[in-house]
Amino acid sequence: SPSLPVYTQEEVAKHCSLAEGVWVTYKGGVYDITEFVALHPGGEKILLAAGGALEPxxxxxxxxxxxxxxxxxxxxKVGELSPEEREQADSATDPYADDPPRHPALRVNSQKPFNAEPPSEILTDTYITPSAFFxxxxxxxxxxxxxxxxRLEIQGLPKGPVSLSLADLKSNFPKHTVTATLQCAGNRRLEMNQVKQVKGLNWGIAAISNATWAGARLRDVLLEAGYKPGSKFQHVQFEGLDHDVTGTTYGASIPIRKAMSEEGDVLLAYEMNGEELPRDHGYPVRVVVPGTVGARNVKWLAKIVVSEEESSSHWQQNDYKGFSPGTDWDTVDYKSAPAIQELPVQSAITQPAQGSTVSCSKGELTVKGYAWSGGGREVIRVDVSLDGGKTWNVATLGGAEEGQEAATSPPPGRAWAWKLWELTVPLPAETQELEIVCKAVDNSYNVQPDTMAPVWNLRGVLSNAWHRVKVTVRK
Ligand code: HEM
Ligand code: MTE
Structure with missing residues (x-):
C-alpha cells in the first residue's frame, strides 16, 4: 500500500524490545508486532527477530x-522498507545457504529445511536406493x-564421559554392515490429507528408502564406555549437530533394550552404500536403528546420553506420536501417547503410477512395489487386487540380488530391509479403468487397514492403509 511510510533498516532496528516496541521486516514490509508477542503460539522466541528480518x-x-x-x-503492517534496503534484506544471511547440492530429479516437499523423496516410478528399480535418490x-x-x-561425546555412564574421534570410532570397534530400510513416520501423508487436512509435509509414497550402512555397533561402543547390563538405565538419547537459531539441536532416543541387543544391529554408521555418509544423510556419523521410525536415526551425531529418561527434545515428546481420529489440536495431549519406535506393516505400488494410462497390447499388466514392516518383522506375503479389493493375487517377493526370485530369509526378527514385489496378470479384454490395490502381511500376521479414515490422525503419521492406484487401460 503506497500510503504507508518508508522506513530504513536502522529505524526498524531501534524497535527491538517490548519497551521500544517490537518491529520486524518481511519481504520489504515493516511490521509492529509488539501486541502480538504475548499471543505468539511459538512463545518468547519471537523476540529474537525484534528489529530485524523474519525470513531467516x-x-x-x-x-x-x-x-x-x-x-x-x-x-x-506499519510501513515499507526502501527498495534499496529491501534488496539488502533479501540477501540477509540464510541459515540454509551452506546446504549441499541435491539431485534435481528429487520431488521436493520443502526447500528450507530440505525435504524430498525420489520419484516413485524409480523407487523400486533398485533394491538398494542410490544415496542421491534416498x-x-x-x-x-x-x-x-x-x-x-x-568428537562424539558419550555421557551418563558411571565411568564418566567418553569422547571419541572419528578415527577412534573407525579403528577401535569392529566394522559392522547392515542393510536397512528407513521410513519416515509421515510416509504417505498425502493420502491421509485426502481424508481430512493434517499438519505436516505432504509426503507421497517414497519417504522410504533402502541402503547398506556400515559403522561401529552402538552396543560395542556403550560396553567399551562402561555400560553394565542390568543397570537402571532405560533409554539411549542422541543429539545432532544441527541446530536452530537458539542453539536447540535435533534429538531423539531409543529404548536401552534395542540399543544393547546383540540382535538389534544399531549402528553408529559412517558409511552409506559403501561410501562416506553424504552430508544430507548425517556426515560424518549417524545412528541407524534398524526397524525403527526414521526420526530416531539421528544424523550428524554429536552426543549420546545413557539415561533413565527419554530424550526431552520436541521431536521425542511433542511430535512423532499417534492419536485417535477423534483427537484434534484442542484436545491432543502429547504426554498421553508413547513415542513412535517400531513402525507398522507397510506396502505401496510404485508401477504403474497413480492416474497413468497403461497399454495392454500384450494382454497383461505388471504391477510392482515395496513392502516392509517395523521391528525386524519379515514381510511374508503381498496381496494385489486389480478390482479395488474384491479379488486377490499373491505377488512374487523379490530378493536382495537383482533377478533373484526369493530372498534368502533374514535371521528371525532381523528383517530390516524391505522386499520388492512384482505381479504380472492377464488383463480382461473389456477392462477400461482399474483400481489396483496392494496390502502386505508380516510374520506376526499383522495386516494393513483397508482404508485411511480409521487410522487418520492430526499429524498424519503411521499412514499405512491399502495403497490404491487408479489407471486407465488403453487397447
Ligand atoms: C508457531 C506466528 C515469528 C517461532 C507459530 C504459529 C503462528 C506463528 C501462527 C502457529 C502455527 C501453527 O501451528 O499453525 C508468528 C508470527 C511471527 C512469528 C506472526 C512474526 C510476526 C516467529 C519467530 C520465531 C518463531 C521470529 C523464532 C525465532 C515459532 C515456533 C513455533 C511457532 C518455534 C512452533 C510452536 C510449536 O508448535 O510448538 N508462529 N510467528 N515465530 N513460531 Fe512463530
Ligand atoms: N537427525 C538430525 N540430526 N536431524 C534431523 O532433522 N531427521 C530425522 C532423522 N534424523 C533428522 C535426523 C527424520 S524425521 C528422519 S525420517 C530421518 O532422519 C531421515 O533420514 P534421511 O534424511 O537420511 O533419509
Missing part, C-alpha cells in the same frame, strides 16, 4: 509457511562438520 527464522520454522500466519502478520528429511540446516575435529 521462518526458514527454520517451516510452520510459518501457511496462509493464516501471513494473515496475522498483515494486520500489523529420501531426505531434515528439520534444520545441514551442519558442516570437520572430520578432523569431530
Amino acid at each position: 527464522f521462518w526458514a527454520l520454522y517451516a510452520v510459518h509457511n501457511q496462509g493464516h500466519v501471513l494473515e496475522i502478520l498483515s494486520e500489523y 529420501f531426505k528429511r531434515n528439520h534444520l540446516p545441514v551442519p558442516r562438520v570437520d572430520p578432523g575435529t569431530y
Whole structure:
C-alpha cells in the first residue's frame, strides 16, 4: 500500500524490545508486532527477530509457511522498507545457504529445511536406493562438520564421559554392515490429507528408502564406555549437530533394550552404500536403528546420553506420536501417547503410477512395489487386487540380488530391509479403468487397514492403509 511510510533498516532496528516496541521486516514490509508477542503460539522466541528480518527464522520454522500466519502478520503492517534496503534484506544471511547440492530429479516437499523423496516410478528399480535418490528429511540446516575435529561425546555412564574421534570410532570397534530400510513416520501423508487436512509435509509414497550402512555397533561402543547390563538405565538419547537459531539441536532416543541387543544391529554408521555418509544423510556419523521410525536415526551425531529418561527434545515428546481420529489440536495431549519406535506393516505400488494410462497390447499388466514392516518383522506375503479389493493375487517377493526370485530369509526378527514385489496378470479384454490395490502381511500376521479414515490422525503419521492406484487401460 503506497500510503504507508518508508522506513530504513536502522529505524526498524531501534524497535527491538517490548519497551521500544517490537518491529520486524518481511519481504520489504515493516511490521509492529509488539501486541502480538504475548499471543505468539511459538512463545518468547519471537523476540529474537525484534528489529530485524523474519525470513531467516521462518526458514527454520517451516510452520510459518501457511496462509493464516501471513494473515496475522498483515494486520500489523506499519510501513515499507526502501527498495534499496529491501534488496539488502533479501540477501540477509540464510541459515540454509551452506546446504549441499541435491539431485534435481528429487520431488521436493520443502526447500528450507530440505525435504524430498525420489520419484516413485524409480523407487523400486533398485533394491538398494542410490544415496542421491534416498529420501531426505531434515528439520534444520545441514551442519558442516570437520572430520578432523569431530568428537562424539558419550555421557551418563558411571565411568564418566567418553569422547571419541572419528578415527577412534573407525579403528577401535569392529566394522559392522547392515542393510536397512528407513521410513519416515509421515510416509504417505498425502493420502491421509485426502481424508481430512493434517499438519505436516505432504509426503507421497517414497519417504522410504533402502541402503547398506556400515559403522561401529552402538552396543560395542556403550560396553567399551562402561555400560553394565542390568543397570537402571532405560533409554539411549542422541543429539545432532544441527541446530536452530537458539542453539536447540535435533534429538531423539531409543529404548536401552534395542540399543544393547546383540540382535538389534544399531549402528553408529559412517558409511552409506559403501561410501562416506553424504552430508544430507548425517556426515560424518549417524545412528541407524534398524526397524525403527526414521526420526530416531539421528544424523550428524554429536552426543549420546545413557539415561533413565527419554530424550526431552520436541521431536521425542511433542511430535512423532499417534492419536485417535477423534483427537484434534484442542484436545491432543502429547504426554498421553508413547513415542513412535517400531513402525507398522507397510506396502505401496510404485508401477504403474497413480492416474497413468497403461497399454495392454500384450494382454497383461505388471504391477510392482515395496513392502516392509517395523521391528525386524519379515514381510511374508503381498496381496494385489486389480478390482479395488474384491479379488486377490499373491505377488512374487523379490530378493536382495537383482533377478533373484526369493530372498534368502533374514535371521528371525532381523528383517530390516524391505522386499520388492512384482505381479504380472492377464488383463480382461473389456477392462477400461482399474483400481489396483496392494496390502502386505508380516510374520506376526499383522495386516494393513483397508482404508485411511480409521487410522487418520492430526499429524498424519503411521499412514499405512491399502495403497490404491487408479489407471486407465488403453487397447
Ligand atoms: C508457531 C506466528 C515469528 C517461532 C507459530 C504459529 C503462528 C506463528 C501462527 C502457529 C502455527 C501453527 O501451528 O499453525 C508468528 C508470527 C511471527 C512469528 C506472526 C512474526 C510476526 C516467529 C519467530 C520465531 C518463531 C521470529 C523464532 C525465532 C515459532 C515456533 C513455533 C511457532 C518455534 C512452533 C510452536 C510449536 O508448535 O510448538 N508462529 N510467528 N515465530 N513460531 Fe512463530
Ligand atoms: N537427525 C538430525 N540430526 N536431524 C534431523 O532433522 N531427521 C530425522 C532423522 N534424523 C533428522 C535426523 C527424520 S524425521 C528422519 S525420517 C530421518 O532422519 C531421515 O533420514 P534421511 O534424511 O537420511 O533419509
